[in-house]
Amino acid sequence: MRYSIAKALSLLIILSIWACGFSTEKRRPKRIQDTLEERVVKKVSEAEIINKTTQLGDSITQVVGAVFMSKISKEYARGGYEAAAKYCSMNAYPLTDSLADQYKVFLKRVSNKNRNPINTPSDIEKNILEAFEYSSERGDEIGANVQFIRPGDTILYNKPIKIPSKLCLNCHGTKNQISKEVQAILKKEYPNDKAINYEVGDLRGMWSLKFLKKEIVQKL
Structure with a gap:
């Protein structure tokens, strides 16, 4: 029981x-x-990856450009064109590097008429920059370019940089527009300077950013 x-x-x-x-x-x-x-692999299209990269690249370059011009304008207000030129020669690259670290991307400016040899474009950047220059000479609108770099795990973003205002011509214009004091600074700091004789709106060069594909995918 x-x-x-x-x-x-x-x-x-x-x-x-x-x-x-x-x-x-x-x-x-x-x-x-x-x-x-x-760890599940996200299935996203190449178009989605390119669109996301474009959004990120546009956002980063807009912020970086605004920060850079703000710093230059403050130096100009403090001590004129000579102060602005000195600031640019000493701080432009540390500022770019710090912003690259902040956004965790490879970031630089390149130009075929560079002031500093550091800004010399790579072979692939040179091809893109020449395409930008050709379109600019024709008067065509040019925007950002995004492409995969072999073997495909890195994405390159490039965006044109144009001379935005007359303020820039005091360092990048003709000899008549650049003061003797600024010319002396440029000659000392950049003896092989090619970044002169520009006008407002001219193509100055381009931004070049590299993103890891896996990090873009994670953001989708």
């Missing part, structure tokens, strides 16, 4: 567990499950 009662109680407990949806399968801890879900 006692055996029958015990057996009945055991059966009742088992039925109750099943009724509650209990599974005897061993469950993964939530942290492990979340990690596995994060």
Whole structure:
């Protein structure tokens, strides 16, 4: 009799567990499950990747350009064109590097008429820049260019840089527009300077950014 009662109680407990949806399968801890879900490969199209890269590149270059011009304008207000030229020669590249670190991207400016040899374009950048120059000479509208770099795990973003205002001509205009003090600074800092004789609206060069494809995919 006692055996029958015990057996009945055991059966009742088992039925109750099943009724509650209990599974005897061993469950993964939530942290492990979340990690596995994060590792699932996202299936996105090439067009989606290019669009996202374009959005990020446009946003970053807009902010970087605004920060750079703000710094130059403040130096000009403080000490005129000579102060602005000195600031640019000493701080332009550290500023670019710090912003690149902030956004975690490879970031630089390149030009075929560079002031600093650091701004010399690579072979692939040179081809893109020449295409920009050709379109600019024809009067065509030019926007950002995005392409995959072999073997395909890196994406290159390039955007034209134009002379935005007359303020820039005090360092990049004709000799008549550049003061003797600024010319002296440029000659000392950049003896092989080619970045002169520009007008407002001229193509100065281009931004060049590199993104890792996997990081773009993660943002989609």
